[in-house]
Amino acid sequence: MIKTLRDTIAVLYRRFRNSLTTDDEVTISRRYVAASNYAAGTVNNLIGANFLTGFLLLLNADDSFMGLVTMAGFVGNLLQILSPLLLERFQSRKRMLIFSRAIIHFFNIVVISLIPVLPCANPVKLMLILVIILLVNLINAVTAPGFTVWHIKSIPDNVRAKYFSTFNVMNGVIIYTVVLAASKIADDFKASGNEMRGLLVLRALALILSIVDIYFLFKIKEFPNQSSGTKVNLANILLNPFKEKKYLITVTIACLWSYSANIPGPYFNMYMLKDMDVSYSFLNIINMFNIPALIFLAPLWRKRVNSTSWFKVLYQSMGLYLLHYIGLSFVTKGSLFLYPVSVIYAFMIAPGINLVFGNIPFINIPEKDQTIYIGFYSSMNNLAALLGVLTGKEFIRATEGKTMALAGITMYNKQYVLLLTATAMLISVILIYYLQKISQENVKASAAEQNKPLSQVLDCEGN
Structure with missing residues (x-):
């Protein structure tokens, strides 16, 4: 299997070089x-997600602190x-x-890695980590819209659906392959009583990949930025984003x-790492099933987008996706099989959501001063995400120590918070x-005003 993977990567690399x-x-x-x-995505997975959770738990982080860490990211990005x-x-x-990307990598990887020594x-170490996470996200907040506008100019409208579909597949293959290997490293160190050392080894690998990220950033062409001529x-x-009613609908849907x-x-x-005591490898072996799901189902979701619209695919995929939260809420030591079943089901639906969100910031966006609108979009999404995290945090705090019996299973709050999530997502759907019905009516009116065929305006505005 490793030889086959190596050969596949070699072929892809040769094709990449020849195409240049x-x-x-x-x-x-x-x-x-x-x-x-x-x-960059691989770096984030080596220092984040389950590995960051394990890193913080080794420093005795509690439920409240974990909520603060999640909130810090969204608070910083509000700017x-x-x-x-x-x-x-x-x-x-x-x-x-x-x-700015180099500074973010330095603090996120190097500085945080030095804190345990x-x-x-431990409370002081945790507070330092929280401050650094907030700082990193503040830097990201100032620069992220610039990256988005810079990069999207290399991805024209006519290739976006294909590009994001292909990118999501390849990104999943690369990330989950690396993360699975990283999980084996972390578990081996954990078995020998050196879990923190294992997580630091992963951070060293992330540092190497961060250099690769910077190298490729220098290779990306910068195209001229369009401006309305109005002083920012x-x-x-x-105020300007609130004058663009069609774009406000896009932002609201994303929020x-x-x-x-x-x-x-x-x-x-x-709950899985601490209460269920499962290994990193178990979690990430299940995550590997995302690769075939992406390979076989991403093209189907792309066809669905091409035959309907971005927004329709979003509410349809969200309606299916919320079911996996219900399945996860019933996971206990006696029903652990529900975890892989629910997660693999989610992997089948997620390509539809990810495909839409690759393009949604640009649906109905005005042509000029796009940095303003991307910044607005990102801030509103981070505010919505922050409110979601705050809702979950307060729910966990209010229900601490309280159990709920459902279908013969005793659930703890870290389980039945997922039922709250499913309900909120159903309302969102x-x-x-x-x-999207309102958006479609706006597009029809726009087509009439511009004397253009409706299909042409629909293609441009994503409905």
């Missing part, structure tokens, strides 16, 4: 965008709405953005997902259904 000498600069740049994102005040001052932003108590100020940043999907927070992962 024959394709136009936009296509070449698009491949570098993908390569950078593959590296994305103000990023145009900095970014719009520069016609060329590439070097500044790359420098500091001669201070605080009033424009805060409904962000709120409901973030209610579970990190609590179910804590209903609201998105009606919002």
Whole structure:
């Protein structure tokens, strides 16, 4: 299997290198965008998710602190709405953005990795980590819209569905293969009583990949940024998005997902690692099933988008996806089989959601001053996600020590918070259904005003 994987990677690499000498600069740049994102995504998975949860649990983090860590990321990113005040001052932003990414990698990987060896108590170490996570997300907030606008210029409208579908498949294959190998490393160290050392080894690997990320960022072409000519100020940043009613519908739809999907927070992962005492390998072996799901089902979801619309695929896939939360809520030591069943089911549906969210920030977006609108979109989504995390955190706090019996199973709050999540997502699905109806009516009116065929406007505006 390893030899086959190695041969496959070698073939893909040769094709990648050959294509760089024959394709136009936009296509070449698009491949570098993908390569950078593959590296950055792998870095985030080596230092985040289950590995970050395990890292913090070794420093005796409790439920409340884990909630704060999740919230810190969203609080920091709320400032994305103000990023145009900095970014719009520069016609060329590439070097500044790359420098910011390097700073983020340094603090996220190197500085946090050094904290466990500091001669201070665990509560102090945890507080330092929380401060760094907040700092990293503040830096990200200022620069993230710039990355988005920079990279999307290498991904024209006519190739986005295919690009995001292919990217999601390859990204899943790369990340889950690396994470599975990393899980084996972490479990081996854990078995010998050196779990923290194992997690630090993974962080060293992440540091190497962060250098790869920076290398590919330098290769991506920077195209000119379009501006309306209006001076960017605080009033424009805060008020202009509210003048774009079609884009407000896009933002609202995205926020409904962000709120409901973030209610579970990190609590179910804590339940699996701490209460159920499962290994990293168990969790990530199950995650490997995401690879065939992506390979075989992502193209089907892409066809669904092409035959219907982005928003329709979103509410349909969300309606199916919420069922997996119900399945996970019934996972106990006696019903552990429900975990792989529910997660694999979710993997079958998730490509539809991920495909839509690859493009949704650009649905109905005005052509000029896009940094303003991307910053607004990101800030509102982070606010919605923060409210979701806060809802979950307060729910966990209010129900601490309380159990609930359902279908003969005694559930703890880290389980039945998923039932709350499923309910919130169902309400979101209903609201998105009606919002996309309104969006469709707006598109019909726009087509009539522009004297364009409805299909042409639908293609441009994603409905």
